[in-house]
Amino acid sequence: MGSPIHLTEIDHVAIAVRDLDGAIEYYSQAFGCQVEHRELVEKDGVEEALLKVADSYVQLLTPTRDDSPVARFLDSKGEGLHHVGYRVDNCQEAIEAVREAGGRLIDEVPRPGSRGTTIAFVHPKGSFGTLIELVQE
Numbered sequence: 001m002g003s004p005i006h007l008t009e010i011d012h013v014a015i016a017v018r019d020l021d022g023a024i025e026y027y028s029q030a031f032g033c034q035v036e037h038r039e040l041v042e043k044d045g046v047e048e049a050l051l052k053v054a055d056s057y058v059q060l061l062t063p064t065r066d067d068s069p070v071a072r073f074l075d076s077k078g079e080g081l082h083h084v085g086y087r088v089d090n091c092q093e094a095i096e097a098v099r100e101a102g103g104r105l106i107d108e109v110p111r112p113g114s115r116g117t118t119i120a121f122v123h124p125k126g127s128f129g130t131l132i133e134l135v136q137e
Contacts, residue, residue: 083131
């Protein structure tokens with residue numbers, strides 16, 4: 001087995017919500033958080049708002065179509081923690097390390113993410129029940 005990659009920091013904690021504007025308002029009033037980045041990610045069928053917290057983000061996600069993974073998550077589990085995004089130096093190497101460690105990948109190759117990042121998702125069935133996003137800036 002090859003050597004493991006290293007997670008450099010937590011990029012974001014993603015929370016699935018039904019009302020993105022309502023969630024933004026809540027985080028603003030309760031915690032003083034402001035939206036640093038907002039983007040419609042057509043490919044994934046979501047709209048996201050990134051709220052800066054130190055060097056990381058709270059990522060609020062809402063579906064833009066009924067067949068998106070976030071819509072299915074909300075239907076089955078309700079609002080709440082959706083996934084954790086970890087920063088890595090090289091997304092391709094991180095995918096290979098996950099594969100070598102016996103993890104299950106959702107993305108077999110890195111793909112474009114929001115705000116110009118490169119990303120890949122690791123299936124929760126291979127990572128102790130947590131959906132993981134690998135994020136290369």
